[in-house]
Amino acid sequence: MPTPSEITIPASLLPADGRFGSGPSRVRPAQLATLSALGATVMGTSHRQPPVRDLVRRARSGIAQLLGAPSGYEVLLGNGGSTAFWDAATFGLVRSQAHHAVYGEFSGKFASATAAAPFLRDSRITRSEPGTLAIAEATAGVDVVAWAHNETSTGVVAPVVRPSWGGEGEPPLALVDATSIAGAAPVDLTQTDVYYFAPQKVFGADGGLWLAICSPRAIARIEEIAGSERWIPESLSLAAALANSRQDQTLNTPAVATLILLVDQIEWILGNGGLDWAASRSRESSSHLYAWAERRTWASPFVAQPSHRSPVVATIDLAPEVSATEVIRVLREHGILDVFPYRKLGRNQLRVGVFPAVEPSDVRALTECIDHVVAQLLG
Numbered sequence: 001m002p003t004p005s006e007i008t009i010p011a012s013l014l015p016a017d018g019r020f021g022s023g024p025s026r027v028r029p030a031q032l033a034t035l036s037a038l039g040a041t042v043m044g045t046s047h048r049q050p051p052v053r054d055l056v057r058r059a060r061s062g063i064a065q066l067l068g069a070p071s072g073y074e075v076l077l078g079n080g081g082s083t084a085f086w087d088a089a090t091f092g093l094v095r096s097q098a099h100h101a102v103y104g105e106f107s108g109k110f111a112s113a114t115a116a117a118p119f120l121r122d123s124r125i126t127r128s129e130p131g132t133l134a135i136a137e138a139t140a141g142v143d144v145v146a147w148a149h150n151e152t153s154t155g156v157v158a159p160v161v162r163p164s165w166g167g168e169g170e171p172p173l174a175l176v177d178a179t180s181i182a183g184a185a186p187v188d189l190t191q192t193d194v195y196y197f198a199p200q201k202v203f204g205a206d207g208g209l210w211l212a213i214c215s216p217r218a219i220a221r222i223e224e225i226a227g228s229e230r231w232i233p234e235s236l237s238l239a240a241a242l243a244n245s246r247q248d249q250t251l252n253t254p255a256v257a258t259l260i261l262l263v264d265q266i267e268w269i270l271g272n273g274g275l276d277w278a279a280s281r282s283r284e285s286s287s288h289l290y291a292w293a294e295r296r297t298w299a300s301p302f303v304a305q306p307s308h309r310s311p312v313v314a315t316i317d318l319a320p321e322v323s324a325t326e327v328i329r330v331l332r333e334h335g336i337l338d339v340f341p342y343r344k345l346g347r348n349q350l351r352v353g354v355f356p357a358v359e360p361s362d363v364r365a366l367t368e369c370i371d372h373v374v375a376q377l378l379g
Helices: 029-042 050-067 082-092 105-116 216-226 238-245 256-271 274-294 324-333 360-378
Strands: 074-079 098-102 124-127 144-148 173-177 194-197 209-214 299-301 313-318 349-353
Touching: 029 050, 029 256, 050 074, 050 209, 050 256, 050 274, 074 082, 074 238, 082 105, 082 194, 082 209, 082 216, 082 238, 098 105, 105 144, 105 173, 173 216, 209 216, 209 256, 216 238, 256 274, 274 299, 274 313, 274 360, 324 349, 324 360, 349 360
Parallel strands: 098 124, 098 144, 144 173, 173 194
Antiparallel strands: 074 209, 194 209, 299 313, 313 349
16 A cells, blocks of 8 residues: 555546645636736825725725625625624724534634624524534524634535514614625525625635625714714724725725635636536535545535535545545645645545636546545555
């Protein structure tokens, strides 16, 4: 039986592009060409001037078009990634108490932020085991209900459906973290008040920015809290982000390279058929991975419920006799990168990002390579 260092994958089996990261994700060569072309005129210029503001405008209008923003909804863009947005939302959207659905690392991070805020009541949290889905209800006293459309750490996808409300007064705001799925799955934004994400997954850009599609009720909540006595750091002020976004700019200098990559990806998806095209492309890849795993005696989808399996981040458990660490090592030595599991999950697992920039043919090649490696490891 060969050791991992002795295994060779034939070149004929290798994918054309071996990047399958769940974030940062594969960046298309055409995006990098656009970045190079615009570098001389946009990079290193003021973000208050037309060249950069035009990028912000194209990002905001493109996202609104791609995701079907309803009338009255606004696209906000701010400095920092989703982590910064969790803090900004804690300061600027939760009036007194939030209810979170937690079913993985990232859905838990926003819950941790609101739970730690000294000016809020203790957060309500509905939890489930990794690989399963939790649903948070709209209950009396809660003014925000929050969950993740896609849990990147486990590969669980959640429905985007506003929780039913039978209480008195206004229902809570529905805040949906879409960082790893926005732009690659159908969504009805009327079921949300804030649908927010960072651009380093589906949109093939670097981190450092967040985008949020906000309903009129969410805008009103931002303005209400900003006008209250609550202290909010300016860098985390959603009111400041709102005011600047309406002028197609950001509070501080943005990551201009990220803006260029983001805009190019948005317009690439729109030019190829929009959200339906992107969603079908990712679904083709993830469906192949799940079906492939189910046909193997030594592999299985981590998420047991098929309707809860992510279309963009596929998690595949391996049997104890097949070491994921050894498989990943061989793949990496052959240029197939970033199929490792989420570190805190601690499972013998592969995790494959299949965002729209990933060619379905490369995903099929990936599974052929894994078959070859496992056959060698098992002798």
